[in-house]
Amino acid sequence: MRAPDFRVPAVGPDNPEHQARLLELWEGEPGLKGFLSTVDHKKIGIRYIVTAFILLVLGGIESLVMRWQLASPNAHVLTPDQYNVLFSTHGMTMIFLYASPILSGFSNYLWPLMFGSRDMAFPRLNALSYWIYLASAIFLYVGFLTGNGPNDGWFNYVPYATRDYNPGLNQDFYSLGMVFLGTSTTMGAANFIVTAFRTRCPGMSINRVPMLLWGTLTANVANLLVVPAVSLAFFLLWLERQFGTHFFDHSNGGQPLLWQHLFWMFGHPWVYAIVLPAMSMVSEGLPVFCRRPLVGYSVVALSTVATMILGFGVWVHHMFATGLPGLGLSFFSGASIAIVFPSAVAIFAWLATIWLGRPVITTAFLYFASMILMFVIGGVSGFMTASVPVDWQLTDTYFVVAHIHYVLIGINVFPVLGAVYYWFPKMTGRLMDERLGRWNFWITFIGFNLAFLPMHLTGLFGMPRRVYTYGPDMGWNTLNMITTIGSFVLALGVLLFIVNVVKSLRTGAAAGANPWDAATLEWSIPSPPPPYNFGVIPIVASRHPLWEGRLTEATATSSLDRGFLLDEGKETMGTSALDAEPNMILEMPEDTLAPLLLTVGVSILFVGLLLKLWTAVAAGAVVAAVAIVMWLWPRAQLREREPEPAQPPQREPRHA
Amino acid sequence: MREVAIADVPKLPVGPVGRQGLGSWGMGTLIATEAALFAYLLFAYYYLGATAQPHWLLEPHPALKLAVPNTIILLISSGAAWLGERGVLQRRRGEALAGFGAATVLGIVFVVIQYFEWHAKPFKMGASSYASLYFVTTGFHIAHVLIGILVLMALFVWTALDYFSPRRRLTVTAGAFYWHFVDVVWLFLFTTYYVTPYLGFGQ
Amino acid sequence: MSSTTPLSYLSAAGDRAGTILPLTWFTLIVSIVVCVVIAVLLYVGVSRRRVRQTAQIQQVPVTQAPGGLRWISVGLAISAVPLVITLVWTLSALAATSGPPAHPGLTIDVTPHQWWWDIQYEGERPSDIFNTANEIHIPVGVPVLVRLHGGDVIHSFWVPQLSGKTDAIPGQINLSWLEASTPGRYRGQCQEYCGAEHANMGFEVVAQTPDDFRRWRADQLSPAPPANTAALQHGQEVVEFRCGLCHQVRGTGAGGRAAPDLTHIMSRRMLAAATLPNNPGTLVAWIQTSQELKPGTLMPDQFLTATELPDVQAYLETLK
Numbered sequence A: 001m002r003a004p005d006f007r008v009p010a011v012g013p014d015n016p017e018h019q020a021r022l023l024e025l026w027e028g029e030p031g032l033k034g035f036l037s038t039v040d041h042k043k044i045g046i047r048y049i050v051t052a053f054i055l056l057v058l059g060g061i062e063s064l065v066m067r068w069q070l071a072s073p074n075a076h077v078l079t080p081d082q083y084n085v086l087f088s089t090h091g092m093t094m095i096f097l098y099a100s101p102i103l104s105g106f107s108n109y110l111w112p113l114m115f116g117s118r119d120m121a122f123p124r125l126n127a128l129s130y131w132i133y134l135a136s137a138i139f140l141y142v143g144f145l146t147g148n149g150p151n152d153g154w155f156n157y158v159p160y161a162t163r164d165y166n167p168g169l170n171q172d173f174y175s176l177g178m179v180f181l182g183t184s185t186t187m188g189a190a191n192f193i194v195t196a197f198r199t200r201c202p203g204m205s206i207n208r209v210p211m212l213l214w215g216t217l218t219a220n221v222a223n224l225l226v227v228p229a230v231s232l233a234f235f236l237l238w239l240e241r242q243f244g245t246h247f248f249d250h251s252n253g254g255q256p257l258l259w260q261h262l263f264w265m266f267g268h269p270w271v272y273a274i275v276l277p278a279m280s281m282v283s284e285g286l287p288v289f290c291r292r293p294l295v296g297y298s299v300v301a302l303s304t305v306a307t308m309i310l311g312f313g314v315w316v317h318h319m320f321a322t323g324l325p326g327l328g329l330s331f332f333s334g335a336s337i338a339i340v341f342p343s344a345v346a347i348f349a350w351l352a353t354i355w356l357g358r359p360v361i362t363t364a365f366l367y368f369a370s371m372i373l374m375f376v377i378g379g380v381s382g383f384m385t386a387s388v389p390v391d392w393q394l395t396d397t398y399f400v401v402a403h404i405h406y407v408l409i410g411i412n413v414f415p416v417l418g419a420v421y422y423w424f425p426k427m428t429g430r431l432m433d434e435r436l437g438r439w440n441f442w443i444t445f446i447g448f449n450l451a452f453l454p455m456h457l458t459g460l461f462g463m464p465r466r467v468y469t470y471g472p473d474m475g476w477n478t479l480n481m482i483t484t485i486g487s488f489v490l491a492l493g494v495l496l497f498i499v500n501v502v503k504s505l506r507t508g509a510a511a512g513a514n515p516w517d518a519a520t521l522e523w524s525i526p527s528p529p530p531p532y533n534f535g536v537i538p539i540v541a542s543r544h545p546l547w548e549g550r551l552t553e554a555t556a557t558s559s560l561d562r563g564f565l566l567d568e569g570k571e572t573m574g575t576s577a578l579d580a581e582p583n584m585i586l587e588m589p590e591d592t593l594a595p596l597l598l599t600v601g602v603s604i605l606f607v608g609l610l611l612k613l614w615t616a617v618a619a620g621a622v623v624a625a626v627a628i629v630m631w632l633w634p635r636a637q638l639r640e641r642e643p644e645p646a647q648p649p650q651r652e653p654r655h656a
Numbered sequence B: 001m002r003e004v005a006i007a008d009v010p011k012l013p014v015g016p017v018g019r020q021g022l023g024s025w026g027m028g029t030l031i032a033t034e035a036a037l038f039a040y041l042l043f044a045y046y047y048l049g050a051t052a053q054p055h056w057l058l059e060p061h062p063a064l065k066l067a068v069p070n071t072i073i074l075l076i077s078s079g080a081a082w083l084g085e086r087g088v089l090q091r092r093r094g095e096a097l098a099g100f101g102a103a104t105v106l107g108i109v110f111v112v113i114q115y116f117e118w119h120a121k122p123f124k125m126g127a128s129s130y131a132s133l134y135f136v137t138t139g140f141h142i143a144h145v146l147i148g149i150l151v152l153m154a155l156f157v158w159t160a161l162d163y164f165s166p167r168r169r170l171t172v173t174a175g176a177f178y179w180h181f182v183d184v185v186w187l188f189l190f191t192t193y194y195v196t197p198y199l200g201f202g203q
Numbered sequence C: 001m002s003s004t005t006p007l008s009y010l011s012a013a014g015d016r017a018g019t020i021l022p023l024t025w026f027t028l029i030v031s032i033v034v035c036v037v038i039a040v041l042l043y044v045g046v047s048r049r050r051v052r053q054t055a056q057i058q059q060v061p062v063t064q065a066p067g068g069l070r071w072i073s074v075g076l077a078i079s080a081v082p083l084v085i086t087l088v089w090t091l092s093a094l095a096a097t098s099g100p101p102a103h104p105g106l107t108i109d110v111t112p113h114q115w116w117w118d119i120q121y122e123g124e125r126p127s128d129i130f131n132t133a134n135e136i137h138i139p140v141g142v143p144v145l146v147r148l149h150g151g152d153v154i155h156s157f158w159v160p161q162l163s164g165k166t167d168a169i170p171g172q173i174n175l176s177w178l179e180a181s182t183p184g185r186y187r188g189q190c191q192e193y194c195g196a197e198h199a200n201m202g203f204e205v206v207a208q209t210p211d212d213f214r215r216w217r218a219d220q221l222s223p224a225p226p227a228n229t230a231a232l233q234h235g236q237e238v239v240e241f242r243c244g245l246c247h248q249v250r251g252t253g254a255g256g257r258a259a260p261d262l263t264h265i266m267s268r269r270m271l272a273a274a275t276l277p278n279n280p281g282t283l284v285a286w287i288q289t290s291q292e293l294k295p296g297t298l299m300p301d302q303f304l305t306a307t308e309l310p311d312v313q314a315y316l317e318t319l320k
Helices: A016-026 A031-037 A041-070 A080-115 A123-145 A170-198 A211-243 A256-273 A276-289 A297-311 A326-338 A340-355 A363-386 A388-394 A398-428 A434-460 A477-507 A594-611 A614-632 B022-050 B067-089 B093-120 B129-160 B170-199 C015-048 C068-098 C210-221 C230-241 C280-293 C308-316
Strands: A011-013 A537-539 A559-564 A571-575 A582-587 C106-113 C116-121 C130-133 C135-139 C144-149 C155-159 C163-168 C173-178 C184-190 C202-208
Touching: A041 A080, A041 A123, A041 A398, A041 A477, A080 A123, A080 A170, A080 A211, A080 A256, A080 A276, A080 A398, A123 A170, A123 A594, A170 A211, A170 A594, A170 B022, A211 A256, A211 A276, A211 A297, A211 B022, A211 B129, A256 A276, A256 A297, A256 B022, A276 A297, A276 A340, A276 A363, A276 A398, A297 A340, A326 A340, A326 A363, A326 A388, A326 C068, A340 A363, A340 C015, A340 C068, A363 A388, A363 A398, A363 A434, A363 C015, A363 C068, A388 C015, A388 C068, A388 C163, A398 A434, A398 A477, A434 A477, A594 A614, A614 B129, B022 B129, B022 B170, B067 B093, B067 B129, B067 B170, B093 B129, B129 B170, C015 C068, C015 C163, C106 C135, C106 C155, C106 C163, C130 C135, C130 C210, C135 C210, C144 C163, C163 C173, C202 C210, C230 C308, C280 C308
Parallel strands: C106 C144, C135 C202
Antiparallel strands: A011 A559, A537 A559, A571 A582, C106 C116, C116 C130, C144 C173, C155 C163, C155 C184, C184 C202
16 A cells, blocks of 8 residues: 555654554664664764764874973974874864864754754765764874874965975875865755754744754854865865866966965864854753753854854954955954954853852863853953954964964863763763762863963963974973973863763763753653654743743743654654744655765775775775665655555555 | 644645655755855956966967857756656656756767867866866866766656656756756856956956 | 063064054953953852752752843943954054055065075165075164065064064065164064974074164175185085085085075074074084984085084184
């Protein structure tokens, strides 16, 4: 019998029998095949988080070695080339392989749980974006481990990156690896955008969405539009190096500044993309520990979007010293000062939430609250560099290094550590150890500030960036030693964090569904959630479904125990973009190996490009093409095509 | 407080119906990011052209005798793709197959003519920044055309296998949309490389 | 100059840096004040109403006290004040310091290379033009136009006590300018990552009274003195034959332009782009083992023999 093209979705209460049906429909295959073929957003999210943390640790070790070299003047721990590869790899690792993927991981895991949905809009694409992230990270690190790591900073200016000055494979690994990674970021962006607008549960209109949607969605819209700039820049660099084009070399009509424009048109929006989602995570967790809703939800949401929009218009502030005309400098300086406004909204909203709430001190709260101060410290040093004449002194000194670490560690790492403490119970069913958590927090906090606060002074005293050593008479000796000591204390803090995670996984106290008495939908389902997330798709009536009895914001209560059953296949509810009215029943795909196969094909292709082995390129392309055809072949189960002609009636299994 | 009312939900489509479906949104995001890519390529052209020495253009008056007909061929192929989609919408399989088939053939013709045009150019990619930009930009476009040809061929095969109907055909709509996008990109590229020189840019 | 922190820009010795300095201090002080205020607000906010016993979080009731939006509007309003002041001051300081001066008293062409600075002093007649390296002399109280040429990769020219930094980019000529108000020796540094020895690419700017500067300039214009002993002649021969492949010594056969001009090397305080002091020991060490002192430098170790080395050293010491 042909499955109906339309139906009224059944509504009913959640019950064990219904849950058993859903489990059968949604449970993945066990064992290795299940591991390699899963499209479950929760598994993929955790993979992103774990992989990103491994890269954080690698990047951290790189920085510890660098700090050891810089602890005293004219040290000989590293040769200049070793140092230069280390600082470049450290930047690449932290900014590309940690900072964005970690936030993708959290949003991947949390969004469907917060939206009352059963998966992301494109589960197979989700799996693909993870596998490609992993493959490109491996590709880049094979470069590093074979002595071919990037060596021109993470920003890779030409002409130093061209073959004349950089004949080895370093730049080829970096360029191709970044193009490779860029595809993952773009796919993730597409997935987040469509998920945000089409899969929220009924009733979750755009003014009721969790704050995490605002930060992550904004960042991903930006990524969709700016990642092509950097991918293009790296691709053009690779062509320049390998095929003799002339985009960047001035003797043949090229421009070194073309690289800088393309790179920073990407790079500036990118740095907002790696903090806005983390800020939204703070906006999720901080109010829970202050026992009240976030102050100024609408203003904070709008300011998130406004910050990103302004963020497209400030990229030249990375190029103030390149000899551009005064009119352009003035415009970009003004825009860079103006952007302080929307970015400051969140600070005041968080402070107000604390002052007008009742803070309950937990480790998660400490991370979320302390980041407010570190955000401000990073923000003001950025404000200083926004003024062109001041920037002419500050830029390329350690003052900027202090700035970037306050904004990156303060607005990305600290919220991430807090987010782990906050959502670990949901992901694992166990609470993290609070006592160990306090030690972890304080050591991390003290170590970080010990390392980076004095660095502002080091920068004001003129120490240049990206130097493998410095002379003993420059006045920087003590400051560098303090920074080195601080960095090792920070590392100890991170180590304690990892110890806490491992320990709590094994012996943490049972958490239950809602250990923090929080307000949003992810806390209404078991910890850890079942494969299908929600037994019934809920209908929400406010921003804080689980606090409705205690607040006066809603005129009706959400329906959480009774909702849409959607159990006639692997189904979830599709809704309209702004009002979240149900308008489609979405059929979700089964687990499949196609994403992994496609990744293997594309990896072979990139290795072929790197080594200029054209047969490998062709082979990789063929494997990729096969995987794509497999994937996109229209499937009746997903209603992408008409079903087979009707067979005589017989008993069929209920799910295709 | 009363619970929200959920009784009056109408019949909902199961899976994508017509052009409503997640696939439309997905194709939209793909097109947005690829459009951005071409925007940056054109930025590179205008930036290098504006900051270059005089006589940056290697062909002050680029030859139009292949480029203009080729543009028309691509526009017609978009029409053919539209016809193909209409054939699916109106359950006329013959029209659909003719449309996708013609679009495929015209796409291949476009690629072949572009290949001849590349050979007819008096400069190679490594001659100067203008030359590099010309070949790399049109090269990116050709890559997108080749992918579009594969998409059209797949649509042809799947239509022949009777997979689609007016209700179940989001793949067709998305694929045709992609082909139209490739066409629109070409119009921007054509204007930049073949029209602006006549208006004085880069001379 | 601050002798303990030669690259600091918290003080200035010239007009251009001096115009920027108050704005730097203003933004710095505003920043510190903001941080302190926020820290206090944060600390007090967290401590004053926090739940003191280790209560179960469920027992702390959820409320929604009004008035939060006022925090945002007041906060933004207060923030606007320093932001607007900074914007206006920035635009005015930018106009004042962009330059270049309409009537520079001196023009020099600086071409940075991996990892040294070539400086060419301009003059009206060709015989007034000369090159030196890594040490710039300027007269006090005179605006000096600095034309920055791209050599190999991107470098950045920076003398913090006198001026903000400007990049030297291949394919374009960027203009910077300096004007020192007091005589002294000011440290400069390359401030754009340019490869292996970016860390060791410094230079010095010596501001002199106009008389001293004229004397220095006349000295620099003169060619190398003749070698009038056998040892010095031998040294000159070796220098011409070996060093001359890359270095220039005006008045001799050493005519290479790929490395610093050595005609008056003894007049400079430092060697190897302000990396080493210029004294007999370091000079010899630099010639023989440059790779050990500045690994990756484009000057190879010279391996001069025991007969060559003393004569070369003696000859170089005549190049004052």
